[in-house]
Amino acid sequence: MVVVLGILVCASCVSPAQTPAVAYQRNPYDKARLEVEAAPDNRQQLWLIGTLGSFVALVGVTFLLYRTNRQRQTLNALLQGQQTNVQTLQTQLAAAGESLRTIQAQLIEKEKLASLGELTAGIAHEIQNPLNFVNNFAEVSIELADDLAGAVRTGNHQKAGLLVTDLQENMQQIAQSGRRASAIVQAMLEHARSGADKAQPTDLNALAEEFLRLAYYGQRAKNKDFACALQTSLAHELAPVNLVPQEIGRVLLNLYNNAFYAVQERARSRGLGAGEYQPQVSVSTQAENGKVELRVSDNGTGIPADIVPKIFQPFFTTKPAGQGTGLGLSLSYDIITNGHGGTITLDTQEGKGTTVSICLPAKLL
Amino acid sequence: MKILVIDDELPIQRLFEQRFRYEISRGNLELIFARSGEEALTKLPDASVVLILSDINMPGMSGLELLRQIRILYPQRPPAVVMITAYSDEQKRRQAALYGADDFLTKPLNFTLLRDRLTDYTTPIKTP
Numbered sequence: 001m002v003v004v005l006g007i008l009v010c011a012s013c014v015s016p017a018q019t020p021a022v023a024y025q026r027n028p029y030d031k032a033r034l035e036v037e038a039a040p041d042n043r044q045q046l047w048l049i050g051t052l053g054s055f056v057a058l059v060g061v062t063f064l065l066y067r068t069n070r071q072r073q074t075l076n077a078l079l080q081g082q083q084t085n086v087q088t089l090q091t092q093l094a095a096a097g098e099s100l101r102t103i104q105a106q107l108i109e110k111e112k113l114a115s116l117g118e119l120t121a122g123i124a125h126e127i128q129n130p131l132n133f134v135n136n137f138a139e140v141s142i143e144l145a146d147d148l149a150g151a152v153r154t155g156n157h158q159k160a161g162l163l164v165t166d167l168q169e170n171m172q173q174i175a176q177s178g179r180r181a182s183a184i185v186q187a188m189l190e191h192a193r194s195g196a197d198k199a200q201p202t203d204l205n206a207l208a209e210e211f212l213r214l215a216y217y218g219q220r221a222k223n224k225d226f227a228c229a230l231q232t233s234l235a236h237e238l239a240p241v242n243l244v245p246q247e248i249g250r251v252l253l254n255l256y257n258n259a260f261y262a263v264q265e266r267a268r269s270r271g272l273g274a275g276e277y278q279p280q281v282s283v284s285t286q287a288e289n290g291k292v293e294l295r296v297s298d299n300g301t302g303i304p305a306d307i308v309p310k311i312f313q314p315f316f317t318t319k320p321a322g323q324g325t326g327l328g329l330s331l332s333y334d335i336i337t338n339g340h341g342g343t344i345t346l347d348t349q350e351g352k353g354t355t356v357s358i359c360l361p362a363k364l365l
Numbered sequence: 366m367k368i369l370v371i372d373d374e375l376p377i378q379r380l381f382e383q384r385f386r387y388e389i390s391r392g393n394l395e396l397i398f399a400r401s402g403e404e405a406l407t408k409l410p411d412a413s414v415v416l417i418l419s420d421i422n423m424p425g426m427s428g429l430e431l432l433r434q435i436r437i438l439y440p441q442r443p444p445a446v447v448m449i450t451a452y453s454d455e456q457k458r459r460q461a462a463l464y465g466a467d468d469f470l471t472k473p474l475n476f477t478l479l480r481d482r483l484t485d486y487t488t489p490i491k492t493p
Binding site: 128129131132133135136137139140144166169170173177213216217220225226227228229230 | 374376377379380383384422424425426427429430472473474476
């Protein structure tokens with residue numbers, strides 16, 4: 001192509017050289033002389049111009065090639081630099097991901113501890129009660145034993161028989177209270193324990209009631225004036241559900257605490273002594289079509305419609321700063337859907353109340 | 366002397382009956398029980414109740430709310446009201462006093478102390 005270009009340049013140079021000959025066409029002698037004299041010079045000039053043109057074209061092409069090569073080298077260097085940057089970014093991204101996972105794990109732990117803190121007062125109350133019975137029944141049994149000794153000494157067998165019966169019943173009461181306190185401590189430890197928890201056949205009704213009491217007394221410990229009607233409507237003869245009790249307990253605690261918070265907020269917004277508002281939180285269970293449904297309802301503030309889609313998002317909270325981690329419902333969602341293959345849905349009406357429904361497969365693999 | 370004991374824990378009834386078995390057997394004492402504030406209010410029209418022993422932490426109406434209502438409903442014949450709770454809490458104690466509680470006892474109950482104080486609780490204060 002370069003050569004063709006050179007030839008074209010030569011050709012273009014040849015054409016103007018013929019023009020003077022045309023000017024002398026009127027005088028044939030001059031014309032002939034001119035042709036004889038000019039012919040060798042013109043050829044030399046033409047060759048010179050052609051060669052020069054080809055040289056210029058060659059230089060141009062060389063320059064173009066050189067420039068293209070330089071550009072390619074520059075681009076290669078740039079590309080290599082960018083590849084290095086991408087690798088650096090990938091490393092940073094991996095480190096950030098790892099850091100995020102660590103923070104997430106820490107936050108989950110924090111949420112567990114926060115909910116444990118919520119439980120503490122409730123647990124204290126729950127443990128204190130059976131311990132009181134252990135102490136009180138033990139004390140009264142000492143008195144009864146003294147009476148029994150007296151009855152045996154005096155030969156009053158009828159009284160002795162009655163006293164023995166009382167003592168037996170008291171011992172049963174002491175043993176039962178001890179077991180109850182032990183079970184509460186066990187539940188608390190299980191709640192705080194991290195790591196892989198295993199699913200086991202669980203009495204969902206008992207779990208729902210136990211955590212309702214713990215959550216309620218926890219609220220009462222925080223707010224001395226708080227009073228709320230608790231309603232339970234539990235399915236009779238509900239078969240044990242295969243679930244991870246400490247995880248579902250955590251979900252229940254979150255739902256109850258949210259419900260108690262909502263009714264307290266509604267009571268607060270109405271002001272002291274305004275109207276006849278009776279705070280109410282209820283829990284119900286129902287078995288149907290191979291599934292178990294648990295509902296936690298309250299007649300609290302309800303949730304505005306524009307907030308509902310965000311309610312299960314991590315770190316979303318409507319509570320004032322420091323009162324909620326924003327992870328409660330998010331973790332609950334994860335536990336129910338990913339951990340247990342169930343569903344969790346929310347039905348709410350602003351100013352009327354909220355119902356959260358959990359649906360679990362009656363039998364899990 | 367009729368005493369109304371209010372506690373949501375059922376074993377408390379057996380405990381009181383055993384602890385006051387001598388007084389009951391001699392006819393010096395009668396115990397009636399309620400497991401909630403709401404149930405207690407239905408039993409209070411019985412004018413022979415001279416002492417109320419009430420737990421504070423109960424589902425539904427709390428012991429403090431019950432106390433407040435008793436003081437509103439029966440200003441003319443105020444029964445003695447003693448509040449009982451599972452753990453010592455100064456704020457609750459003050460609140461109970463504010464609402465007009467006659468005393469505040471902490472669980473586990475010291476029945477010897479309670480027995481000794483029964484007369485004090487049920488004897489009207491003589492004005493000079």
